[in-house]
Amino acid sequence: MAVIKQSANALLKVTHVQYAVEQLLNLNMETRKTEILHDINLSVYPNEILGLVGPNGSGKSTLSKILAHIIEPNQGKITLNGADYQSIQPEWHLHQLVTMVFQDVEAQFIGQNFTEDMLLYLTNFGYNETQIENAITEVTSLFGLQDLVEQPFTALSGGQKQLLAIAEALAIHPQLLILDEPTAQLDGPNTDMVIQLLQQLQREHRVTILLVTHKLAELALTDRVLVLNQGTIKQSYATKSLLTDQAVLEANQLPVPDTLAIITALKQAGLPVGQLADNSLPAFTREVARLLRRQQHA
Amino acid sequence: MLELKNVNYTVKTTQGDERPIFNQLSLSLVPHKLYGLLGVNGVGKTTFLNLISGLVAPTTGTVAFKTKDVYQSAKQRRDYLDQVGYCLQNPDSLFFNKTVLDELRYGAGAASVENLIQQFALKPLLTASPFELSGGQKKRLALAIMLKKQPEILLCDEITAGLDAHYRQFVLDLLKQYKRQHLTIWVTHDIDEAVAVSDELLFIGHGRVQKYPILAALRQPAIFKHYHLRVPSQAAISKALITQGLFTDQQYYRSNQEIAAAITQIWKLR
Structure with missing residues (x-):
């Protein structure tokens, strides 16, 4: 499948976005302004998974919330399909076009259980009862979560809640889905499940995703990666070149794939190892075999 | 030092019936060790930490610290809580x-x-x-x-989730240092990280908690599969090199550095 990326028109375009919080310090009404984001410029293209990385506290969650129209920037412009966020009316329509799953899933739910939560959520978007029931069936079958819909959230594990939160954000078929560290709380099997689902969404449903992450398994899903640091987009990488460059990964506080870390350690020890074609185990084993067998024959 | 004897823990479901989480759990944990607690979502990792934290009493059975039953009296429980540091999820x-x-x-x-x-x-x-x-x-x-x-006992529930590489390393170093004098238990979903840093692994599943030294677990990837966990990448890398005849059967290592050192060793000898 041919994927049109940079040449296509941007789905979402962010220009000169700036955001600061003003804090009340005391009863003399003295305040202090802290700039969190200054001059953010970025584009998200249709059907891409765009990664957003950066050190803790760099403003990733704040930027995500601005893009999801949960908080408003002080300055700057955001357009979706060319239309300014301010011009999209009624306002709730924007929340249908761009949805977000929070880092803290507890903040996501209002109802006692998923069914109740979906009822509250989708009523806001004018869904009737039948449509709501259909939406619940559709997303839960996609995830295999049918058994959880009536369980109270208090009885579910963090991972199960995370899966339901993503299911909910997908229920209204958004054009852009923003995920803030979606598998940070999940174990291996659940992580795999979410990741497989994200791939499926990208391929079959053409959902565009902005993925805030620190994890390699999630980064591997992305097409491009933006690095946010000190409130601005510092760098942009093609994922493939990022994931095979240990120095760049480390400079951006990202984890290094194990195979790459071992090869780099061997290089530093002065062994004549070559570049890995990719970070896969077969590519790694081939390289080590070449190294050790060559030595054997010499 | 921390001793669980015949611990049963049962919760009531919304349907009103009883669901056992832990069944006849007996386990002994000692200081100067870092225990990595592993298990899939919903299996009871947090419940296990709650039980040993002094916050939630078992349905039956005892949790004893330095031979004193933690839940015997309100005072004993208070005394115990003073000695526990619990970083909640x-x-x-x-x-x-x-x-x-x-x-x-x-x-x-x-x-x-x-x-x-x-x-x-x-x-x-x-x-x-x-x-x-x-x-x-x-x-x-x-x-x-x-x-x-x-605290004498430090419990950390997914303390590294969402941390960038810099602070992740900072926290891991801190845990490694803290366990030198204390009993430390941590939960993580990053199996590779658990293997690289912990001294022993506690597998939770099927109503039980099973303790394994790291190297023993690495040599038997079936243990991880039994608990529906991913095989650690360190084990997968060693296994691939063993299959190629590059490592011997017993060459399993906890970290990338150790694997690199082993390869360097072989390279120098040949």
Whole structure:
């Protein structure tokens, strides 16, 4: 499948976005302004998974919330399909076009259980009862979560809640889905499940995703990666070149794939190892075999 | 030192019937060790930590610390709680003060606050509300608060989730150092990280908790599969090299550095 990326028109375009919080310090009404984001410029293209990385506290969650129209920037412009966020009316329509799953899933739910939560959520978007029931069936079958819909959230594990939160954000078929560290709380099997689902969404449903992450398994899903640091987009990488460059990964506080870390350690020890074609185990084993067998024959 | 004997723990479901989480659990944990607690979502990792934290009493059976039954009396339980530091999965539940500084100053041990600020690089955050911090910053603050009282038992529930590489390493180093004098248990979903740092693994599943030394577990990947966990990448890498005849059967290592050192060793010998 041919994927049109940079040449296509941007789905979402962010220009000169700036955001600061003003804090009340005391009863003399003295305040202090802290700039969190200054001059953010970025584009998200249709059907891409765009990664957003950066050190803790760099403003990733704040930027995500601005893009999801949960908080408003002080300055700057955001357009979706060319239309300014301010011009999209009624306002709730924007929340249908761009949805977000929070880092803290507890903040996501209002109802006692998923069914109740979906009822509250989708009523806001004018869904009737039948449509709501259909939406619940559709997303839960996609995830295999049918058994959880009536369980109270208090009885579910963090991972199960995370899966339901993503299911909910997908229920209204958004054009852009923003995920803030979606598998940070999940174990291996659940992580795999979410990741497989994200791939499926990208391929079959053409959902565009902005993925805030620190994890390699999630980064591997992305097409491009933006690095946010000190409130601005510092760098942009093609994922493939990022994931095979240990120095760049480390400079951006990202984890290094194990195979790459071992090869780099061997290089530093002065062994004549070559570049890995990719970070896969077969590519790694081939390289080590070449190294050790060559030595054997010499 | 921490002794669980015949612990049963049952919860009531919404349908009103009883669901056993732990069944005749007996386990002994000692200081100077870092235990990595592993298990799939919903299996009871947090429940296990709650049971040994002094917060939740087992349905039947005993949890004893230095031979004293933790849940025997309210006083015994209070005494025990003083010796436990528990970083909850959701750090928000730990915070109640207006600022990060107030949070750090709260309670005994004020003398160590300056050190903690330095050690955890909290200086730029002191006047912020703990609830406004980023996810990673909250985890750091929670750990700093818990370490202030230097608890004999430190429990960390997904303390590295959402941390960037720099602070992840910082927290891992801290755990490695803390366990030298204390009993430390941590939950993580990053199996590779658990293997690289822990001394022993505690597998939770099927109503039980099973203890394995790291190398023993690495040599038997079936253990991980039994608990529906991913095989650690260290084991997968060793296994691939063994299959190629590059490593011998017993060459399993905990970390990438050790694997690299082993390859270097072979390269030099040949």
